[in-house]
Amino acid sequence: MSETTTTEDTAAKNTVAENANDANETLDKPKKIIINSDLSDKQLMRILEAAIFAAGQTLNIDRLMDLFPYDKHPGKDAIREALTTLQEQYLEHTSLELKEVSSGFRFQVRDDYSSWVAKLFEERPARYSRATLETLSLIAYRQPITRAEIEEVRGVSVSSQIIKTMIERDWIRVIGHRDVPGKPALYATTKGFLDYFNLKSLTELPALADLRDIDAINAELDLQVPTVPSVPTADSDEETDSVDSASEEITENEIPEVIH
Numbered sequence: 001m002s003e004t005t006t007t008e009d010t011a012a013k014n015t016v017a018e019n020a021n022d023a024n025e026t027l028d029k030p031k032k033i034i035i036n037s038d039l040s041d042k043q044l045m046r047i048l049e050a051a052i053f054a055a056g057q058t059l060n061i062d063r064l065m066d067l068f069p070y071d072k073h074p075g076k077d078a079i080r081e082a083l084t085t086l087q088e089q090y091l092e093h094t095s096l097e098l099k100e101v102s103s104g105f106r107f108q109v110r111d112d113y114s115s116w117v118a119k120l121f122e123e124r125p126a127r128y129s130r131a132t133l134e135t136l137s138l139i140a141y142r143q144p145i146t147r148a149e150i151e152e153v154r155g156v157s158v159s160s161q162i163i164k165t166m167i168e169r170d171w172i173r174v175i176g177h178r179d180v181p182g183k184p185a186l187y188a189t190t191k192g193f194l195d196y197f198n199l200k201s202l203t204e205l206p207a208l209a210d211l212r213d214i215d216a217i218n219a220e221l222d223l224q225v226p227t228v229p230s231v232p233t234a235d236s237d238e239e240t241d242s243v244d245s246a247s248e249e250i251t252e253n254e255i256p257e258v259i260h
Contacts, residue, residue, distance in 0.1 A: 033065075037074040044074055045082045052098070052105055058195065060104035102194035102201065132162050139172050140193070140205060144186035146178050163187070171196070 039047070051067055052059055064079055074082075083105060087098045095113045099106055109117050135158055138150050150158050166172045170192035177183040189202070199205065 032070070033073040033075070034071045035073055035075040035078075037068065037072050037078070039074055041078075041082065041085075044078060045086050048079065048082055049086055052107055058101060058104035058106045063104065099198060100200055101198060102191040131156075131159070132165070135162050136166060136171065139166075139187050140189050140202075143188040144175055145188075146184040146186055148184055150187075 037044070047067065048064060051064060061076060061079060064083075065073070065076060068074060083098065083100075087100075090096050090098050090107075091110075095110055096107050097110045099108055131154075134154055135150055138153055139145055142149070142153075147158055147163065163172075170190050172187050172193065173190050174185045175188045176186045178186055193199075194201065
């Protein structure tokens with residue numbers, strides 16, 4: 001009798017486990033959206049507008065699509081069209097802009113008004129050496145690139161502190177290693193770099209023929225660095241070569257975009 005009961009209990013447990021697995025698989029499978037929304041164009045725009053404002057971070061199209069029920073969905077094309085209309089309206093009627101960067105959409109103060117908004121902030125402007133900005137520019141334009149290749153172009157050694165600072169700011173990252181003796185790290189820019197400099201992709205980088213002309217690069221990229229106390233500033237960006245120890249410091253006189 002006990003053997004029969006044990007066998008039945010085991011079978012029941014297996015059935016329950018199988019049903020649970022089937023349920024989990026069903027939950028894991030994304031439901032196919034049905035484009036059947038009863039929202040007007042204006043309502044759709046206002047929903048997207050509210051979501052992006054409330055998020056406090058960039059939101060991409062996929063995340064915005066999750067706002068709507070799968071069986072009454074406006075569809076990706078309608079969402080994209082609504083965002084385009086919002087962008088046009090904000091540029092025409094407000095001091096804000098709906099900006100699409102690498103990681104999604106965000107609202108920010110337009111450049112025309114940044115100098116006025118800057119008066120609300122009293123933080124000491126961050127200062128970065130020319131060496132830091134030259135290194136960042138080389139990585140941006142010649143990625144993937146090794147530290148030795150950067151040093152070859154610049155003609156001086158690159159401080160470890162400079163590399164560390166840019167990694168901590170999520171501007172660059174190691175994406176692999178060059179297949180040469182020593183396996184040096186290959187550096188490339190991140191989505192954080194693109195987002196900070198208002199770029200959707202690397203194809204939007206200005207075309208600059210001569211990367212040694214750092215002043216032109218800074219002017220084109222509008223290199224501005226926000227104050228982050230936990231990250232060393234250029235005062236600690238010491239180059240190992242005596243030439244860079246006397247290099248000019250770049251001072252940030254404007255705040256970065258204000259993100260809502």
